[in-house]
Amino acid sequence: IGTKRNKGVYGMRIHGYHLKPAIQFKGSDDRNALVNDEDKYYLRKPLYLGFELEVECDNNYRNTVADALDLVSGVSGEDDFHLENDGSLRNGFEIVSQPRTLTSHQNFSVWQDVTTALSRMGCKSHDTRTCGLHIHFNRDCFGPRDEVKFMFWIYSQHNLLRAVTRRDPNNFCKTKSPHECKKHKKTPRGDRYTAVNDTPRHTIEVRAFRGTLKHSTLMACLEFVTASIIFSNTVSPATLADPTKSLKMFLGFLSGNGRVATTYRHLIALLKDKGYQIPENRVRWKSESYINS
Numbered sequence: 001i002g003t004k005r006n007k008g009v010y011g012m013r014i015h016g017y018h019l020k021p022a023i024q025f026k027g028s029d030d031r032n033a034l035v036n037d038e039d040k041y042y043l044r045k046p047l048y049l050g051f052e053l054e055v056e057c058d059n060n061y062r063n064t065v066a067d068a069l070d071l072v073s074g075v076s077g078e079d080d081f082h083l084e085n086d087g088s089l090r091n092g093f094e095i096v097s098q099p100r101t102l103t104s105h106q107n108f109s110v111w112q113d114v115t116t117a118l119s120r121m122g123c124k125s126h127d128t129r130t131c132g133l134h135i136h137f138n139r140d141c142f143g144p145r146d147e148v149k150f151m152f153w154i155y156s157q158h159n160l161l162r163a164v165t166r167r168d169p170n171n172f173c174k175t176k177s178p179h180e181c182k183k184h185k186k187t188p189r190g191d192r193y194t195a196v197n198d199t200p201r202h203t204i205e206v207r208a209f210r211g212t213l214k215h216s217t218l219m220a221c222l223e224f225v226t227a228s229i230i231f232s233n234t235v236s237p238a239t240l241a242d243p244t245k246s247l248k249m250f251l252g253f254l255s256g257n258g259r260v261a262t263t264y265r266h267l268i269a270l271l272k273d274k275g276y277q278i279p280e281n282r283v284r285w286k287s288e289s290y291i292n293s
Contacts (some may be wrong), residue, residue: 014066014083014093021082025177027104029058039214043141048099049222054131056092056188058122065121066093071111080110089130092123099138100224100284102263104280106219115215126166131211133218135225136203146226146233149206149240151176151196153232154206157242159169163274164267165211165218169195220266227254252279 021086025048057065066083073080081097100108118125125131139147155176156163162168169175175195192199195208209221229254232240251271254264255278268278 007160014085017087021078021098023099024079025100026080026098026108027101042230044136044143045140046101046139047141047226047229048101049105049225050094050097050099050136051218051222052097052134052136053095053218054086054089054092054125054133055095055213056089056124056128056131058091058124062093063093065118065123068117068121069095069114072117073110080160081114091144094129099136102222105222110220111122112135112215115213115218117210125211125213126217128211132207133209133211133221135209135221136200136204137206137225137229139198139200139204141229141231145237147198149235149237150204152237152240153228153246154196154208155180156240157178157250159248160213160247160276161208163276164221165208165210167208169208188222202214216266217270219261220270223264223267227267251276254277 025046055065065168069083079098083093084096086092086094094113105111142150156173161175192205193207195206197205197207205245206225212218212221227250231250234253235246235249239249254268254271272278
């Protein structure tokens with residue numbers, strides 16, 4: 001598995017930027033393919049998420065780190081993720097995952113092994129000025145108006161976004177006015193360096209996150225994107241236009257709808273740590289809008 005290096009060592013190759021591997025959708029055979037059985041009514045297609053996690057390595061030994069990750073990944077080799085060069089990094093690489101359902105990400109123990117191994121080898125992601133975490137998802141999960149609603153929700157929740165992403169906007173993840181989203185059109189040659197990059201043809205990329213080597217934070221970010229997609233799909237534009245009301249409803253959404261308590265467990269823990277009050281009394285979530293409307 002991997003690419004042969006000097007001294008006869010086999011390791012995970014650090015590929016050139018923008019490698020295009022064969023896409024493998026992971027978790028498509030899960031009984032819980034979306035998030036739970038109820039959420040299938042809120043999305044047009046099953047939701048898959050992939051991420052790019054940027055990592056810096058100390059002492060110019062990134063090839064040694066790459067070799068170690070080959071052992072962590074086990075027999076899967078590059079079937080689950082691969083490594084790429086990134087010109088924005090000083091001495092590191094980015095970990096590029098295959099698309100998975102949220103449930104599959106949560107159940108995939110290799111992510112815990114990878115983040116733990118990188119931390120033990122002295123690598124950094126959060127504590128740098130160069131590393132980010134980008135999460136992609138398939139845009140065909142949206143209905144005709146839902147993409148705009150998702151962007152409006154993200155850009156209207158400045159404090160919530162800062163709490164989850166753990167950083168302020170910068171030149172690589174600029175924010176927009178929520179009202180700019182109303183004029184939204186897909187522009188393949190547009191500016192991709194926005195918090196929500198809608199320029200790819202088949203995916204949408206959320207670029208706002210700071211990097212992390214904490215497994216729980218990685219999961220919280222994936223859960224935040226998933227929850228934001230489903231929540232923004234299910235509420236009316238009038239609700240989203242009121243940031244205070246929509247935030248209150250979102251926090252109730254996380255613990256409502258009769259969903260299993262563990263679905264958004266990492267996100268809920270992160271928000272509680274940031275001082276957000278998550279309702280303890282679980283009530284059935286009532287959608288304000290429907291995917292086919």
